[in-house]
Amino acid sequence: MDIQPMIRIHLYGDLRRYGDQPRANRDTTVTLEVAGETTLTRALTGAGIPPQEVAQIFLNGKLLKAGSSMAPWLGFQTAVERLPASGEHGETIIHGGDRLGLFPRRMAMLVV
DSSP: OOOOOEEEEEEOGGGGGGSSSOOTTSOEEEEEEOSSEEEHHHHHHHTTOOGGGEEEEEETTEEEEOSSTTTGGGTOOBOGGGSOTTOOGGGOEEETTOEEEEEEGGGHHHHO
8 A cells, every 4th residue: 555645734714714624723734645745836726725815834833934024033933945946935845744834814913
């Protein structure tokens, strides 16, 4: 039996509606099977999450995309080492075993 690597996507705020348990009192996640690696945009699209609804992205606990340029000044660890040379967040390579945390635009100030 061939086991595919998984990406676990944790959803917050009104993005929870795309998850398996869309309730504020539960951990709302989506698990996505990937064959090796994919881009962030393909992972979101594959999970049924419109990329334009996402304002902040955490990759393995580090900030990949913020709604504010103040995040580094506030001490957030960042995942800039994973950004492609173009700086385009959607083209970031995501591997099986990665964990994403997604926050919607309406929660931008809560997460910075």
